[in-house]
Amino acid sequence: MPFSHGAREDHHPGVRSAYEHVARRNPDEPEFQQAVLEVLDSLSPALSRHPEYADERVLERLCEPERQIIFRVPWRDDQGKVHVNRGFRVEFNSALGPYKGGLRFHPSVNLGVIKFLGFEQIFKNALTGMGIGGGKGGSDFDPKGRSATEIERFCQSFMTELHRHLGEYTDIPAGDIGVGTREIGYMFGQYRRLSNRWEAGVITGKGLDWGGSAVRTEATGYGTVMFTERMLERNGRDLSDMRVVVSGSGNVAIYAVDKAQQLGATVVACSDSSGYVVDEKGIDLDLLRQVKEVERERISAYAERRSGAEFVEGGSVWDVPCEVALPSATQNELDTDAAKTLVDNGVVAVAEGANMPTTPEAVKVFREAGVLFAPGKAANAGGVATSVLEMRQNARRTSWSFDHAEAELAQTMAGIHDRCEEAAERHGAKGDYVLGANVAGFEMVADAMLAQGLI
Known part of the structure; x- marks a missing residue:
């Protein structure tokens, strides 16, 4: 069922045009439409101040993923029966850095859900100030009731296809619903097997003994x-x-x-x-x-x-x-x-x-x-923020104590809050964290997109 709401008449013409574009091209993806409208609803002040955003159709470009990868994931259960699931990775925007976002294993996963999550991830990641783009992925595989060996076989099959699209300077997945340290371990092991590299920064949410970060779970x-x-x-x-x-x-x-x-x-x-x-x-x-x-x-x-x-x-x-x-x-x-x-x-x-x-x-x-x-x-940007802290530790071949990692997280969350607060005040909406978060994240990504040309 299509999302039942649309852009309002008092929205900036560029906002109305962008939302109509999204609704027309993604008619059967209500979660994605909802996520787009929730952001666009706040952006009229930014477009009024910066007409170049509308002139260069930044919104339309931002709402269209840079790359959408859909693949089959065949695997065999403990009774020898073959199953075929569908895998996804939506690499949404890399203007600020490599794609970063989790993998979700849940029967509700479809392309529209992954696009909604990936779109949200663009702004969440921008707000951290850590130089990462937005992406998301997963599968309609249901891990509930499956044995550890079945989950291992599924994760290995999933990574066999996904690995070719990953890299610490390209796309760095992490966990999400249905994907914890166990699943990350199986996928990282398969990545190492296929790539013949110990590239710790290619995936986050790893165990503490093999490249993970304290506080990532929390x-x-x-x-x-x-x-x-x-x-x-x-x-x-x-x-x-x-x-x-x-x-x-x-x-x-x-x-x-x-x-x-x-x-x-x-x-x-x-x-x-x-x-x-x-x-x-x-x-x-x-x-x-x-x-x-x-x-x-x-x-x-x-x-x-x-x-x-x-x-x-x-x-x-x-x-x-x-x-x-x-x-x-x-x-x-x-x-x-x-x-x-x-x-x-x-x-x-x-x-x-x-x-x-x-x-x-x-x-x-x-x-x-x-x-x-x-x-x-x-x-809730603390998860991806700590993932980036994990990548920093991997790059330096070091690990931090729990207290140090938690202090870094607290500093990052304070920075996110203050960016939202400042953007809201700058646009005459003091205390409106919805507008502040959307505008602050959007302006960071939009300015980077304009600076890098029409790509």
Whole structure:
């Protein structure tokens, strides 16, 4: 189904033209259309100040990937049955540096989803200031229920095709949903086998003993909370002692809970696809990790073992009153009704730990209510930032301590926040982090594109 929204009449003509171009050429990719419109919606001020962006059709060029790679991935299961999945790598924009972005293994993956993620990655990576372009990839392979040997065979087959498109100066993938250190290891091993090179910087998210970086596992969740803390401080508020609700209970959610509690907040709820738990004493992080990471149980198992905790089957975790909301599960999980409930219950800040988890209508509710809202391209950039820190360590044949890597991450997240804040103020929209993130990232990429000619 096509995305149901379009550019408004009050948008700059260049914005309207670019969105119509995208909608016409990508009619069956609603996630991609939504991601494009969310960015374009903020760019009219930038195009008014810089007519060269419209004259040179920078928006149309930016919305068209530089390269889209689709390939088959054949593999054999433990019973000898042959399966054929589809692999993707969208190398979206390299104006600022080599393509950088994760690989997602999930049955929902299709070209439109990968393009949405890759488009978001352009601006997320630009905001880090680290000189990396945007890309994304993955497959519709479902690792759930598969044995380690089946996953190994799939990863080797996937990398057999993808390796020819990679390189530390070309395209550097990392992990995402369904792709952790185990999967990265299998793919890196196959890359070495095929290339006959120890090129550590060609993929990130590696194990600590073979080229990985401390804090990489924690980075997205930690970074989201670091951004939130700075956003609150700049607006006269303090994260400590605030009630926090986190959606999800995967990697991002777990480490968002961890960092929020380190900073003095009380995380009272988290969730999975079966429902959510409320723990007024504060989420027991060790128990949550045991249930979700070790035993891979449903979140209800947490409530069964935790005195005073309550499990609510189905429903919305956003019904739980809080001052800070961190959507950290999946795209479009926080809709208009949930946003209104959060506002009615006194939420003061929302920061996206996942990619595009808040619908456009819900974002509008927050902005109109004066809620501080940090879009994912800014708030959850900690993962890719730490990936680049991993590449730096690989290039120097060294490794950093956890504390040093975390300090580097904190500095990077502060820089991302300040770029968003400055861009919003420069365009007369103080405190609007959506506009600030979109404009700041866009201007960096657009200026580099113009400087490098029509390519």
